[in-house]
Amino acid sequence: MSGTLYGLGLGPGDPELVTLKAARILRQAPVIAYPLAEGTPSFARAIAAPHLPGGQSEIAIGLCMADAREPARAAYDRAAFEIAAHLGAGRDVAALCEGDPFFYGSFMYLFERLAADFAVEIVPGVSSLAATAAAARRPLAARNDTVVVIPAPLPDATIAARIEGATSFAIMKLGRHFARVKALLAELRLIDACIYVERASLPEERILPLAETGNDAPYFAMILGYRGAEPAMQVPRRKAAFA
Incomplete structure (x- = not known):
């Protein structure tokens, strides 16, 4: 057999x-x-x-x-x-x-x-999306919220359209696209509604408000953003791998 x-x-x-x-x-x-x-x-x-x-x-x-x-x-x-x-x-x-x-x-x-x-x-395994939300203490969705997962290599116009159609969003595969995506979120006036999580669940895990990050990020990093009506969550800052 x-x-x-x-x-x-x-x-x-x-x-x-x-x-x-x-x-x-x-x-x-x-x-x-x-x-x-x-x-x-x-x-x-x-x-x-x-x-x-x-x-x-x-x-x-x-x-x-x-x-x-x-x-x-x-x-x-x-x-x-x-x-x-x-x-x-x-x-x-x-x-x-x-x-x-x-x-x-x-x-x-x-x-x-x-x-x-x-x-x-x-x-099945624990996805990076679930691990990132847990690390950031940021619920992905509540009640009738909608969630969209967006790969960072997509063009700016596509990313903006995907965000516009959702309440909660996650942008992954950041790497060399990070500075561009961060600038786009600033242009959309969403940067203060976003959390940055790097290497979730690992000892070098790093968590910051997106506005406080530099312009470099590894591939294993994610941005969580929220446009809905639920109260804002406190960000548990962790800078173990700050660069």
Whole structure:
């Protein structure tokens, strides 16, 4: 019989936020696969490390972080071929994914290549959105509020339109787009309604009102904003990684 492919959501970074089910599969799966950006250790594997028994076969999915899509497609093609060999031989494979597999998760690219031929089980994880709201002590929505999640690489006009149609908004994938997005929110007169959270759940977590930040941010950062009628929340400032 073929093995099962598990898409494991590992949460935002704190290994204690890995679910009991994901931890059990990490201990049992004979093969693990994880994304590996060139030149850096795998964040997904680092989250899983405390739960790994050792001795498992490992498949590192080397990804080029350039804007071009073709190198990433080729990397997932190669990984899917290698994973399929293990599954076909009856070995389960746990594919590690930061956050949640189907919330901007890398696992979806393996799923689209392998789900038609093999058994697949998705184990949801704590998303970066949920972790950021918890760190900021900012409810995402109340009563009839609507929430929109916006990728920072979108054009300014698109971001502004998405914000206009929602009560509560989260802007993620900041990185090199941060200064532009911050300037846009200032132009929209929303900067004082926004909280900045960097590396939620990790020891270097950083939380500030957006107006008090500089113009640099890592990829693992998020802006939470609110345009509704609920009372404003106090921001729990934390500057452990202030730069």
